[in-house]
Amino acid sequence: MLYLVVPLVIGxxxxxxxxxxxxxxxxxxxxxxxxxxxxxxxxxIGSNGPLLRSLPEVGLDAVMILVFVLGFSVVLVxxxxxxxxxxx
Amino acid sequence: MIKYIVSALVLGIVVGYxxxxxxxxxxxxxxxxxxxxxxxIVLLFVMGLVFGLDxxxxxxxxxxxxxxxxxxxxxxxxxxxxxxVSALVLGLDVVKTMTVTAGYGWYTLAGPLVGQxxxxxxxxxxxVVNFLRELLTIVTISLTVKIDKYAPIALGGATTMDTTLxxxxxxxxxxxxxxAFSSGFTLSMAAPFTIMAIAALG
Numbered sequence: 001m002l003y004l005v006v007p008l009v010i011g012x013x014x015x016x017x018x019x020x021x022x023x024x025x026x027x028x029x030x031x032x033x034x035x036x037x038x039x040x041x042x043x044x045i046g047s048n049g050p051l052l053r054s055l056p057e058v059g060l061d062a063v064m065i066l067v068f069v070l071g072f073s074v075v076l077v078x079x080x081x082x083x084x085x086x087x088x
Numbered sequence: 089m090i091k092y093i094v095s096a097l098v099l100g101i102v103v104g105y106x107x108x109x110x111x112x113x114x115x116x117x118x119x120x121x122x123x124x125x126x127x128x129i130v131l132l133f134v135m136g137l138v139f140g141l142d143x144x145x146x147x148x149x150x151x152x153x154x155x156x157x158x159x160x161x162x163x164x165x166x167x168x169x170x171x172x173v174s175a176l177v178l179g180l181d182v183v184k185t186m187t188v189t190a191g192y193g194w195y196t197l198a199g200p201l202v203g204q205x206x207x208x209x210x211x212x213x214x215x216v217v218n219f220l221r222e223l224l225t226i227v228t229i230s231l232t233v234k235i236d237k238y239a240p241i242a243l244g245g246a247t248t249m250d251t252t253l254x255x256x257x258x259x260x261x262x263x264x265x266x267x268a269f270s271s272g273f274t275l276s277m278a279a280p281f282t283i284m285a286i287a288a289l290g
Contacts, residue, residue, distance in 0.1 A: 003125075004132060004250060008269065011133040015140020030134050031089065034254045035096045037127035038226065041251050042100020044120035047108040051199070051219060054212030061178060062216040066224065068174035069189045069217070070243055073166030074235065077242035080162040084155045 090230045093255060097226065131254045138262050145263040156267050160274035163242055164282065167192055183290035188214045190282040192245030192275040193221040201280065205287045221245055225252045233259045241268045246279055248272035 045051065107116050139145050149156075171189030175182040184206050191198025195218035203211020225232075225244040232239040237260055244252040249272025256268045 004128070005273075007129045007133040008136040011136020011138075012140040013136075014133075015137040015142075016146070017140075018137075019141055019143065030131060030138075030254065030258070031092070033127050033131050033134070034258065035092055037124065037131060037251070037254060038093050038096040039100040039103075040119050040124035040127060042097040042102075043104035043107070043116070044100075044124065045219070045223075046101035046104025046106075047116050047120060048104075049108065050212075051195070051215050052105070054216055058209070058213045058216050061180070062213060062220055064178055065171065065174040065185065065189060065213075065217050066220055068177070069167050069170030069221070070224070071166075072170040072173070073163050073242040073245070074232075074239045076162035076166040076169075077159055077238050078236050080158040081236075081238055084152070084158055 089258065090227075094227055097223075128250055135254065135257050135262070135265055139265045142262050145261075145265070148263045149266050152267075156270055157274065159238065159241060159267055160271040160278070163192065163245055163271060163275060164190075164278060166242065167245060168282070168286070181290075183286060184210050185213075186286045187283050187290075188217050190279065190286055191218040192247075192279050193218050193225070194246040194276060194279050195219040195222065197279055198283065201283055205283075222247045222251060226255055229255055229259050237264065238267065241271050244268070244272065246272055246275035249276055 104116065104120070107119075167189045168186050171186040172182055174180070174189075175185035178185075184202075187202050187205065188198065188210065191202070191214055195215050198218045199211050199215030202214030221243070225240060225247060228243070229240050232243055236242075240252070240256045240260060241248050241264065244256060247253075248256060248268040253265075253268055253272065257265050260268070
């Protein structure tokens, strides 16, 4: 996972050093790269035979489980952040 | 913007499917490994750069400090609790369902690991639950961001350090970068351990 931390830290350091220079608009650059990333993510999913085959079998149970998982996660994160801010 | 993202995802799935059935293995490996990781590294650098340039983001992060670690803890608890409740509602094995949801969206880990522990059927569930978590985080982001600023991070689970991070930063703003990355990182580190620890209960 270090290969993900390194570019992030280098980016933050560069940004911090370049701060006093003029503003850079990277919005359009990043959307293009996001599209490439999401396409290759989809490509990996489409190539994953075992995953696609198990979708119709367990799909309904999976959706029901996810509803609870996501509901509890969102509520607990919301409550935790409220608590953190309240303590400030 | 979400229509471009969803179109890219759908197109990727179709092309990946066609390629895996009729195309070349090398091309498939090249796209899902080199292109994916290359784009991810570029994005992490760019997101870091934008974050570093933004005075407000850095001061906001300094203010929150280590308290940001409550997010992955809340996501982990929410995921496991969600697994417990859903198992009771659906009449499934509670411990096995908890191991499935303790993948926090990391389907390439949860699928094989749960499969090894409890057999192919549970492995399939581990695959699909966590895969759908990642997919839903991306597809529903324009809606979930309206519920709460941190809701997309809660949805993303372990995926917020890589696949869903750029989309989250686009929608939630540059100051969400550290919260999302650290949450995804912590959950990715925790996932194999929590799966194994919960499995030991069964």
